[in-house]
Amino acid sequence: MAIQIITDSGADYTTEELERRNVKRVSMAVTFGEDAYLDGVDLTKEKFYDMLLEGTHYPKTSQPAPGAFLECFEAAKEAGDTVIAVLISGALSGTVQSAALAKEMTEYDNIYIIDSLSATLGMRLLVDTAAAMREKGASAEEIVCRLENLKHRLRLFAGLDTLEYLYKGGRISRTAASIGNLANLKPVITITEEGSVSLCGKQIGMRRVYKNILKLMEDHQPDPDYPVYYLYSYDKKNCAGFLHTLEKNGFDVSEPKIRGIGPTIGAHIGPGAFGIVYIEKS
16 A cells, blocks of 8 residues: 655646656646636746736636545545645645545545645645655654644745735735835745734845844744755745845855745745745754
8 A cells, every 4th residue: 555645736846846756736726817727737937927927917826626636536545545635724725625525525534634834845845754754664644743743843934025916916905015115115924823824024125134034033943854945936036135144144055945936826926035944943
């Protein structure tokens, strides 16, 4: 009996990365006007940001239907395999709900659905841990237990370059966005323990954002036993500036793991964002 690991496209893996890890992906839908795409299947990160910057239509993302999970779960049941599904935070998407419904329809107990309480590279940290443990022969129960513990120690801090996409997504008013952009105001966001996005700072200019996130990292120190990921949306410039700030403050960033984020989060934060994701020391 094998262990199958499934995630959704919110984890921002490329198809090649998933193949190397032997992980399956269920994709979210992204629509621009009347055109619908599947994230990571017929919509690459590059194509997504090109369309976003064209500005003809504001993109909308939606969770996979239960049927997308049902197909995976039924195949696992037939093979007698166990499934571990690591999914985007239930506070950000209905994906966990879709998977839970598909599990009910499958009528198969050996399916573990894990609400990561995170997104993008936070999910990746959990999925990579699961894949590494599976390689070492860990049981499904051992993997699930570890992930349920680690997900409460995931930390994600990000700086946004613009308020425009928070406005377009209905998160803030046009007036707040206009005032913020005129004042060169840059929001700092995090994902809370409940798995929702929260504002944890506002700074004038990106340099102050770097320092704000550095202070948050000092308050929530990374666990050296796990990798640290640096994220960016579309443009690496602000991410590079942040790495330079970390280096000046004694952090080892000689071989940084830098990854681009895709449509699921990119639609809400726009280009030019950057951030850091890691497991906090226990």
